[in-house]
Amino acid sequence: MPPRRAAAPAAERLNAGLLSGRVVSAHGRSFAVETEQGRLHCAVRGRRADIVCGDMVQVRATGSGTGVVEAVAPRKSLLARADAFHHKAIAANLDLLVVVMAAEPEFSLDLVQRCLLAAEIQDLGALILVNKADLPQHAAAMARLAPLAAIGYEVLGLSAHGDISALRLHLAGKTTLMVGQSGMGKSSLLNALVPEANAHVAEISRVLGSGRHTTTHTALYALDAHSALIDSPGLQEFALAQYAPAELERAFPDFRPYLGQCRYRDCRHRGEPGCALAAAEEAGRLWPARRRLLQRLQDELDFAQRKH
Ligand SMILES: Nc1nc2c(ncn2[C@@H]2O[C@H](COP(=O)(O)OP(=O)(O)OP(=O)(O)O)[C@@H](O)[C@H]2O)c(=O)[nH]1
Ligand SMILES: [Mg+2]
Numbered sequence: 186m187p188p189r190r191a192a193a194p195a196a197e198r199l200n201a202g203l204l205s206g207r208v209v210s211a212h213g214r215s216f217a218v219e220t221e222q223g224r225l226h227c228a229v230r231g232r233r234a235d236i237v238c239g240d241m242v243q244v245r246a247t248g249s250g251t252g253v254v255e256a257v258a259p260r261k262s263l264l265a266r267a268d269a270f271h272h273k274a275i276a277a278n279l280d281l282l283v284v285v286m287a288a289e290p291e292f293s294l295d296l297v298q299r300c301l302l303a304a305e306i307q308d309l310g311a312l313i314l315v316n317k318a319d320l321p322q323h324a325a326a327m328a329r330l331a332p333l334a335a336i337g338y339e340v341l342g343l344s345a346h347g348d349i350s351a352l353r354l355h356l357a358g359k360t361t362l363m364v365g366q367s368g369m370g371k372s373s374l375l376n377a378l379v380p381e382a383n384a385h386v387a388e389i390s391r392v393l394g395s396g397r398h399t400t401t402h403t404a405l406y407a408l409d410a411h412s413a414l415i416d417s418p419g420l421q422e423f424a425l426a427q428y429a430p431a432e433l434e435r436a437f438p439d440f441r442p443y444l445g446q447c448r449y450r451d452c453r454h455r456g457e458p459g460c461a462l463a464a465a466e467e468a469g470r471l472w473p474a475r476r477r478l479l480q481r482l483q484d485e486l487d488f489a490q491r492k493h
């Protein structure tokens with residue numbers, strides 16, 4: 186979405202000298218903000234550091250090309266991960282989440298599903314993109330995602346080095362965030378869509394578990410006046426401990442027909458008698474991996490609550 190420049194709110198008129206803009210890159214406590222007067226490199230006042238790409242902000246210019254973020258507008262959506270210890274916001278004001286996977290390196294089905302749940306809770310559209318369709322193992326990767334396609338998630342296979350027009354169609358008119366493990370080709374896709382982005386792309390690190398990512402911070406690129414694409418550093422895990430148990434179970438679209446049908450109102454779906462989810466699973470109507478994922482999320486939530 187482009188910055189809205191309709192009638193200036195009262196606060197803005199009072200605060201003459203403030204510029205509206207959108208955060209296009211966030212690196213620690215330093216931000217780049219695109220304003221009507223160009224790009225400003227901004228610091229933030231006080232301790233506030235949870236400003237992310239896609240945030241709409243008010244900035245006071247302080248010199249040539251620099252400024253200070255004075256206010257952050259309420260967010261339409263926020264993609265964030267949180268465990269017992271940390272809350273990490275990734276990007277704000279999104280319409281679509283693209284979860285980027287590939288046959289190489291090996292991808293985690295657990296992580297894909299967690300990203301999809303986060304999108305659901307934030308009411309974003311979601312797309313699973315299987316990149317590197319040119320690799321011989323591509324068909325096997327698509328097959329691993331078949332249970333998610335059966336639930337209704339859209340799975341798109343293509344190559345960043347080939348025809349990306351199908352992806353381009355999904356992005357039109359939206360602010361989209363790409364997430365996924367390191368090495369899947371997010372920045373390669375960005376470069377294919379926005380050649381002037383010139384994002385750094387690197388061979389997958391062979392040092393397993395080195396935790397090194399090629400992309401080191403989140404950045405937003407305009408595709409056109411109404412569409413933007415955000416590239417983010419590779420993820421290794423995606424905790425969702427900031428959400429309530431009921432919110433998490435409703436984020437599974439395949440669970441919804443059965444929620445409220447269990448014998449006990451407070452059923453946690455982990456073996457209680459008369460559990461509708463367990464019965465549906467037994468009857469082959471639910472993919473068993475889904476209830477196991479819910480249980481892991483519940484365990485993480487229990488742990489986080491004990492810590493607080
Ligand atoms: N064969 C093939 N290789 C690809 C494709 N897309 C990307 N790659 C390669 O995959 C490797 C990783 O690509 P990146 O774009 O850096 O991956 P990333 O997801 O941005 O990684 P992080 O920034 O670490 O999260 C590079 O060597 C790319 O050249 C593709 O469609 N096919
Ligand atoms: Mg990258």
Ligand SMILES: [Zn+2]
Pocket residue numbers: 447452453454455457459460461462463
């Ligand atoms: Zn149940």
